[in-house]
Amino acid sequence: MHDLKKKEEKKDVFLSKRGFHPCDYQTFLKLKELKKLFWLASYQYGAWRRWDRKEPQNRFYWNNLHGSKEGARKQRSDRPIPEPLICPLWQPVCRWGSNSKLNDNGLLEAYEAVRMPQKNATDVKPLGLTAVEIDGLLAEAREWLAEIEKAHKAA
Numbered sequence: 001m002h003d004l005k006k007k008e009e010k011k012d013v014f015l016s017k018r019g020f021h022p023c024d025y026q027t028f029l030k031l032k033e034l035k036k037l038f039w040l041a042s043y044q045y046g047a048w049r050r051w052d053r054k055e056p057q058n059r060f061y062w063n064n065l066h067g068s069k070e071g072a073r074k075q076r077s078d079r080p081i082p083e084p085l086i087c088p089l090w091q092p093v094c095r096w097g098s099n100s101k102l103n104d105n106g107l108l109e110a111y112e113a114v115r116m117p118q119k120n121a122t123d124v125k126p127l128g129l130t131a132v133e134i135d136g137l138l139a140e141a142r143e144w145l146a147e148i149e150k151a152h153k154a155a
Contacts, residue, residue, distance in 0.1 A: 013124050019117025020124050023131075030134050031111045037141040041087035042102050044148070048084040049100070085151060087144045089137060107137075 014021045021028070051059065059081045062074045090102040106128040118124045129137075 012126075013121045015121075016117060019119055020121045021114055021117055022124050022127050023114055027131060027134060028114050030138050031107070031114055034107055034134065034138055034141060035111045037087075037138075037145060038090060038102070038104055038107055040145070041090050041141075044084050045086055045090075045092065045102055048086050051081060051084055082151065085144070085148055087141065089140055089144070 012022065014024050016025075023031075061077045061079050061081060063077050065073045065075050087102075090104060092100050093103050094100040110127045110129050113125055113127060
């Protein structure tokens, strides 16, 4: 008979001044940037929803006829409002309805787990994302951000 030993999961635990964390500082900085880009994608999705609600003939900028006075008469310009770019990494949970939001795929939970130090190394929960996945997500999100900046410069 063979002895059956339970394989223990190898937990990578990192010690900081405050306590134990599930990843190193460089990975934390990547997660922090990803979280920032996720919220930017969320705002862009909201802008796209507002743009999509309008009829095509109403997707134009408006100009004030008499300077920037409040209450001034406005005239529709010939310049259409461009369609906001949606990030392909995070898809909406519910396409229709007033409460639709983006699916973060465990990003926000991973960021919170990394941010909060634990007193004991055994209390550290593993991240839901691997370092390779984080690097891939960050590369794709940076490409999307470059597309947005390029679109804003062209407009």
